[in-house]
Amino acid sequence: MNGIERLKENLNEQQLEAVTETEGFVRVIAGAGSGKTKALTQRYVYIVEALGINSSNILCVTFTNKASQEMRKRVKKLVGENSDLSYITTYHGFCVRVLREDINKIKYPKNFIIMDVEDQKTVLRQVYNELGLTSKVFTFKQVLRYISKQKTSQEYLQYILESKKKETDNEIEKVFIRYLEKQQRNFALDFDDLLNFALYIFVNNPDVLEKWQKRLHYIQVDETQDSSQKQFMLIEMLSQFHKNLFVVGDPDQTIYEWRGAKPEILVDFDKQFTDSKTIIMNQNYRSTPNILSLGNHIIKNNKIRVDKDMFTQNPEGVEVVHFHGENDYEEGLWVANEIKRLIADENCKHSDFAILYRANHISRSIEQSLIRENIPYSVFGGIRFFERKEIKDVLAYLRLIEFEDDFSFLRVVNTPSRGLGKKFIENVAKIAEKENISLYSALQQNISQKDLSRKGAIEFIELIEKYKKAKTDLIISDLVKEIMDESGLSAYYRTDGDTDRLDNIKELQNSIILLETQDEEQINLTEYLQEIALYTDMDIEDDRNDRVKLMTIHTSKGLEFPYVFLCGFTEGVIPSAMSIKERRAKALEEERRLTYVAITRAEKAFYMTESEGFNFSTGLNKYPSRFLFEISDNYFVRKGELSQEIINEAKKQLKLDASRQLIQKKFDVGDLVNHFIWKQGKVIEVNEEKGEYQIEFIETGKTKPINFEFRGLTKIEK
Ligand code: ATP
Ligand code: MG
Numbered sequence: 001m002n003g004i005e006r007l008k009e010n011l012n013e014q015q016l017e018a019v020t021e022t023e024g025f026v027r028v029i030a031g032a033g034s035g036k037t038k039a040l041t042q043r044y045v046y047i048v049e050a051l052g053i054n055s056s057n058i059l060c061v062t063f064t065n066k067a068s069q070e071m072r073k074r075v076k077k078l079v080g081e082n083s084d085l086s087y088i089t090t091y092h093g094f095c096v097r098v099l100r101e102d103i104n105k106i107k108y109p110k111n112f113i114i115m116d117v118e119d120q121k122t123v124l125r126q127v128y129n130e131l132g133l134t135s136k137v138f139t140f141k142q143v144l145r146y147i148s149k150q151k152t153s154q155e156y157l158q159y160i161l162e163s164k165k166k167e168t169d170n171e172i173e174k175v176f177i178r179y180l181e182k183q184q185r186n187f188a189l190d191f192d193d194l195l196n197f198a199l200y201i202f203v204n205n206p207d208v209l210e211k212w213q214k215r216l217h218y219i220q221v222d223e224t225q226d227s228s229q230k231q232f233m234l235i236e237m238l239s240q241f242h243k244n245l246f247v248v249g250d251p252d253q254t255i256y257e258w259r260g261a262k263p264e265i266l267v268d269f270d271k272q273f274t275d276s277k278t279i280i281m282n283q284n285y286r287s288t289p290n291i292l293s294l295g296n297h298i299i300k301n302n303k304i305r306v307d308k309d310m311f312t313q314n315p316e317g318v319e320v321v322h323f324h325g326e327n328d329y330e331e332g333l334w335v336a337n338e339i340k341r342l343i344a345d346e347n348c349k350h351s352d353f354a355i356l357y358r359a360n361h362i363s364r365s366i367e368q369s370l371i372r373e374n375i376p377y378s379v380f381g382g383i384r385f386f387e388r389k390e391i392k393d394v395l396a397y398l399r400l401i402e403f404e405d406d407f408s409f410l411r412v413v414n415t416p417s418r419g420l421g422k423k424f425i426e427n428v429a430k431i432a433e434k435e436n437i438s439l440y441s442a443l444q445q446n447i448s449q450k451d452l453s454r455k456g457a458i459e460f461i462e463l464i465e466k467y468k469k470a471k472t473d474l475i476i477s478d479l480v481k482e483i484m485d486e487s488g489l490s491a492y493y494r495t496d497g498d499t500d501r502l503d504n505i506k507e508l509q510n511s512i513i514l515l516e517t518q519d520e521e522q523i524n525l526t527e528y529l530q531e532i533a534l535y536t537d538m539d540i541e542d543d544r545n546d547r548v549k550l551m552t553i554h555t556s557k558g559l560e561f562p563y564v565f566l567c568g569f570t571e572g573v574i575p576s577a578m579s580i581k582e583r584r585a586k587a588l589e590e591e592r593r594l595t596y597v598a599i600t601r602a603e604k605a606f607y608m609t610e611s612e613g614f615n616f617s618t619g620l621n622k623y624p625s626r627f628l629f630e631i632s633d634n635y636f637v638r639k640g641e642l643s644q645e646i647i648n649e650a651k652k653q654l655k656l657d658a659s660r661q662l663i664q665k666k667f668d669v670g671d672l673v674n675h676f677i678w679k680q681g682k683v684i685e686v687n688e689e690k691g692e693y694q695i696e697f698i699e700t701g702k703t704k705p706i707n708f709e710f711r712g713l714t715k716i717e718k
Pocket of ligand 1: 012030031032033035036037039250285286557558560600
């Protein structure tokens with residue numbers, strides 16, 4: 001067998017066609033696990049090896065950094081170490097390459113800064129300070145969303161690249177403009193800018209565009225269903241010279257419509273490129289028939305889709321399992337035990353398991369169980385729950401009250417700020433050293449000393465002393481609440497604008513309440529902190545690679561794992577509370593596709609788990625996801641007891657939800673209205689999908705979202 005024959009090995013007929021049809025516009029539409037990515041990777045190698053094209057002339061766009069790393073690894077094995085594989089990359093990665101080479105065209109230096117979300121928040125903090133804003137007006141999340149939305153259009157580039165000035169009275173727009181000014185001054189680009197800047201350079205510099213067009217002889221795009229209009233515009237521009245474009249995707253796996261994904265690009269590819277070729281792949285190589293048919297069964301409920309006819313020759317395998325727990329503790333424990341059982345029985349490794357969830361906070365109960373059961377794990381694309389800053393801050397207060405340790409002291413003495421700077425801490429440290437006592441004791445015993453008796457320090461000592469006395473009379477959840485309020489930590493995180501942090505703290509309180517209601521004997525603070533210490537300080541000694549993988553469904557895109565658990569399969573989590581509130585079919589269909597993506601990651605076994613309890617985001621009792629009730633009983637077996645009562649309650653809620661009529665708008669953009677508290681306002685946006693107006697109130701100068709159904713609004717006739 002010669003080298004080229006070997007390249008065609010292990011491919012089915014359609015994959016072979018995809019690999020060898022290298023010229024012109026070619027599209028592959030196929031379901032999950034049908035070998036699209038495999039064909040795309042193999043095609044890349046074929047172009048290099050069989051056609052003799054240099055890898056630096058092929059652009060291969062993948063959806064995530066992880067996917068491109070994996071593809072590079074695979075390609076490297078086949079084409080050798082010395083090839084330049086840097087054009088196997090993401091849209092962002094490619095734009096950075098373009099900018100690094102050509103950003104001087106817009107008078108930016110080549111060593112421009114790329115900002116991550118934390119950097120963006122740092123800028124916002126500065127802007128809030130300057131404008132005297134607090135997050136009561138807008139949270140960072142709202143502002144970042146606003147900024148990102150503004151950046152879907154390229155208009156803002158005039159203000160940073162063409163020195164156009166903009167005046168405004170609108171508060172959020174003021175924040176945006178200041179944000180842009182700071183970006184420009186620092187030559188800093190956020191993620192949205194990368195694509196916009198690259199497009200701007202191409203559109204305004206035909207010579208630069210031509211250079212890139214000529215360089216990229218072949219272009220391939222994976223996961224095309226999640227490309228946005230602008231991303232695809234870039235690809236289309238680049239492919240205009242050589243006209244060799246290969247796109248693959250699965251419209252049923254579109255999970256980024258909320259961020260601008262346009263599955264139509266893939267679906268209507270043949271209309272845009274009339275001489276294009278389409279290849280369909282129907283065989284699934286990834287999953288057992290049970291998993292595959294569950295996926296097909298669920299996705300069939302989406303109305304806006306083209307049905308596919310998938311089959312597999314893989315062996316039957318085990319049944320899909322649904323586990324219902326009495327609370328999230330039981331859910332986590334069941335998952336941990338199932339992992340242990342499989343490792344013992346099936347001779348598999350920790351790294352064969354993935355635990356997927358819709359929302360980050362779901363990981364808390366799972367992580368606790370894994371730690372308790374000594375199962376090594378890593379959280380992908382996120383921070384472990386108990387390592388989050390805000391969680392550590394809260395726990396540090398508790399620890400200081402209980403243990404007076406120096407670590408906790410240093411963490412909280414000036415969090416939130418009490419004006420106790422470095423010099424002050426040094427003075428305390430000197431006394432502590434001399435007298436061989438803890439930092440806390442040093443401060444407490446010498447608080448009347450001249451250089452220590454600051455207002456902030458006195459209040460801090462009073463606070464800690466108060467709760468040292470009160471702790472025996474308070475249950476831990478109340479203690480947390482009172483300390484959060486009195487220390488100023490609540491206010492600090494509220495004004496900080498980062499509402500994720502408050503959500504995480506709520507989740508911590510939630511877990512303590514659960515612990516308190518579960519244990520017959522009240523757990524005391526020492527016991528609690530010792531248990532928690534295991535979660536915070538424990539670094540499980542193990543080979544880093546052999547770990548259970550925890551990640552959101554979004555992160556799991558394109559990946560596969562032998563065993564997959566979808567945890568928190570709860571109404572209000574998936575589908576998300578937001579998508580339910582929006583009450584539109586499209587949002588729910590995206591949630592169903594997310595479920596489909598989760599299911600189709602699994603090779604050998606798939607589990608869906610959920611539990612009872614209280615859902616803080618809906619303010620209702622938890623009950624199983626509506627998608628669970630869409631699955632006929634013969635598709636899975638049930639473990640744990642799901643009472644008829646809960647099933648009835650869940651179905652009743654669903655009916656209630658469905659019967660709520662879509663409420664019609666009463667006002668249009670430009671209408672003047674009277675609000676019974678905020679008085680006169682002007683409708684500046686009508687969002688029919690969300691059932692919400694944006695109204696700018698004249699007296700306060702603030703813009704607020706108001707529901708269609710709100711009755712306290714009347715129209716002022718002009
Ligand atoms: P997704 O839509 O989830 O991204 P995909 O269509 O990209 O899925 P791949 O990840 O390429 O699917 O392939 C799924 C699995 O099937 C991989 O483990 C791959 O190696 C295997 N596979 C694909 N094609 C074949 C084949 N012809 N013979 C054997 N195994 C195959
Ligand atoms: Mg793929």
